[in-house]
């Protein structure tokens with residue numbers, strides 16, 4: 001009986017862990033990789049550069065974000081890209097969730113393997 005109980009707990013723990021590993025928005029991850037990584041580093045690295053309220057601020061004040069990229073045609077193109085414009089909400093969520101003060105740490109998966117730049 002004891003063995004069955006422990007077995008159940010181990011399996012339960014395994015499912016919790018594997019679920020946690022998928023706990024970020026992989027679509028947002030891919031969009032950021034495509035549009036921002038060339039200058040800002042991997043999406044998680046990029047997210048970690050700012051606090052959650054800074055990310056919220058920039059996404060709520062898109063003009064400010066544009067202004068910062070004024071002299072970076074590639075950056076401007078990214079911010080005006082349909083992928084960015086159509087998925088702003090989930091990108092904001094992704095950055096806030098993975099920000100400097102979020103405490104989120106990611107291990108290896110198919111998209112990302114624990115390096116931070």
Ligand code: HEC
Pocket residue numbers: 032035036037038039040049050058065068069072073074075076078079084
């Ligand atoms: C062509 C290069 C380039 C691309 C592409 C680019 N950026 Fe930037 N971004 C910059 C530079 C340069 C700065 C100014 C960094 C500084 O002043 O420290 C910046 C600054 C920022 C800032 C202000 C906070 C900070 O880190 O200084 C935000 C927010 C930001 N970028 C978001 C984005 C997002 C979101 C994307 C993708 C949709 C993106 N950027 C794509 C070059 C780029």
